[in-house]
Amino acid sequence: MRSLQDMSLLLLSGFLFLFDREPEYTFIMAFLFGVILCCLGYFTESRRLHCALCLLFLGSAVFLPAFCCFSSAAVYILLREHSRPALIFGLIFYGVSLCRYSDRPFFFSAWSLLMLLTAFFLEHRTEAADLLEQNIRKLRDDSTENSLLLTEKNRALMEKQDYEIYAATLRERNRIAREIHDNVGHLLSRSILMVGAAKTVNQSEAVAPILENLNRSLDQAMTSIRTSVHDLHDESVNLKESAESLVKDFSFCPVSLTYDMGLDIPREVKYCILSILKEGLSNIARHSGASLASVTIREHPAFYQFSIEDNGNGGGASSGGIGLSNMRDRLASLHGTLQIRSEKGFHLFITIPKEQELSL
Secondary structure (H helix, E strand, O other), X not given: OHHHHHHHHHHHHHHHHHHOOOOOHHHHHHHHHHHHHHHHOOOOOOHHHHHHHHHHHHHHHHHOHHHHOOHHHHHHHHHHHOOHHHHHHHHHHHHHHHHHOOOOXXXXXXXXXXXXXXXXXXXXXHHHHHHHHHHHHHHHHHHHHHHHHHHHHHHHHHHHHHHHHHHHHHHHXXXXXXXXXXXXXXXXXXXXXXXXXXXXXXXXXXXXXXXXHHHHHHHHHHHHHHHHHHHHHHHOOOHHHHHHHHHHHOOOOOEEEEEEOOOOOOHXXXXXXXXXXXXXXXXXXXXXXXXXXXXXXXXXXXXXXXXXXXXXXXXXXXXOOHHHHHHHHHHHHOOOEEEEEOOOOOEEEEEEEOHHHHHO
């Protein structure tokens, strides 16, 4: 935009020569040719074409004085194109045209030289402004890029921190369940045995009801603790670590795991995915003859996705197998779907709707 303004200023300055001469058709033709030169840069990016037309314009100024009135615009274009040979030839043409019309009034030569110097000044100013604008734009882009990178790193750090807290919580639940089972559970079992022994040797009818109530209370406490321990243990299962462990321990062929799940996963979904993963890997080892397999566990807004693929012979895809029947039974309780394809290997694709979808 700045260069267009500069060229427009140089072209309009050529009309000051009308104080020295009468307007004629060559003057109008030179002006229109100059306008074409100035606008050509917005329609084509060919530097050779720009330089050739500018040299043609300056060459015409040697024979037609009217073209000399707008030659500064052509010199400006050559300066903007950064073509040193074309600029040298253009200045030669410009100098020849001034020498050729040296017999004209002093105003003609002085104004021509002033417009030439103005062209150099405007080009230098515009070049510096463009360079400054490029630096500002680059600084802005770098700042935006760094800001985006920092945001992404912060997001990844927060996700990692959340996962570490989640994993630590699951490990603590597992530890608590183990402590309750090993300590409180054993003490209750011992107390139940001691009460049973006391009931056996007791001879007093007054103490018998007390021992019976005590035994019943200890049995209820033992049942409650067992239920709590099982619930804590089930909740402490880390789906990602369990899936990675299964894949790592599978030695029949290399298996790649793609895991993209949130932290709040229902217990039933965890056990369903892990049991199907075990059965799927077992089928690959026993039936497929594959040399490569992949496992994908991914969460979507409305459902969970789980798939197993291999490049084997499609073995284990029979719908009558016990393993596949167990898979369907597990998925039926979760309203999930199972798709099997045996072309170019064994492909198992499972979707499980989320709880909110089931409630609808």
